[in-house]
Amino acid sequence: MSDIVIEKAREEDKADIFRLLKMANMHNIPSPEMPELTYENYYVAKVDGKVVGFCGYKILSKTEAKTELMVVDPVCRGLGIGYRLQEYRMRDMFARGIKTLTTNTDLPETIAWYKKNFGYQEVGALKKFHEFGDPNIDTWTTLQVDLDKWQKTQERGQT
Ligand SMILES: CC(C)(COP(=O)(O)OP(=O)(O)OC[C@H]1O[C@@H](n2cnc3c(N)ncnc32)[C@H](O)[C@@H]1OP(=O)(O)O)[C@@H](O)C(=O)NCCC(=O)NCCS
Known part of the structure; x- marks a missing residue:
């Protein structure tokens, strides 16, 4: 496969981003689950110039983000x-002084992916306001990772 390039998302990427979000049933924006797309801390992954991935984050306080x-x-x-997208956003947040990162997710395989690859732990659950993501799962599993600890495992070359 050609190189994966991670870039800051721009307004011009909106159509491509919504095409991807639709594939994961995450396109109901604005909505209570996702009030807006801000483009402040959003990233796209491109292969051969084509947008194939998207992610973002939001700063909640000096040391917390989701x-x-x-x-x-x-x-x-x-x-x-x-x-690559997850690693990029975690590095970005770490560089900005974020210590505690929270992720709400629904699919069991994605929960396992975050835990195995990025050191997340389950800290709770949250009822969805409405359908968003997998229509058969009505609850978000809340995961958290300590970015200082994660960074140390990166320095040691572990995941
Ligand atoms: C979760 C999601 C973003 C992962 O994206 P992805 O690009 O498939 O992720 P990766 O390729 O990095 O990792 C997936 C698996 O493929 C493996 N993999 C990585 N590179 C690989 C390669 N070159 N060849 C084969 N497998 C590879 C990884 O080891 C990983 O396996 P693991 O789960 O056992 O660790 C994607 O599945 C998705 O969009 N899911 C639906 C929406 C969703 O749940 N989003 C999260 C909301 S919080």
């Missing part, structure tokens, strides 16, 4: 694109 959205085109999954 991830916002994450989707990889189903035909491009399992190639490390999601890993």
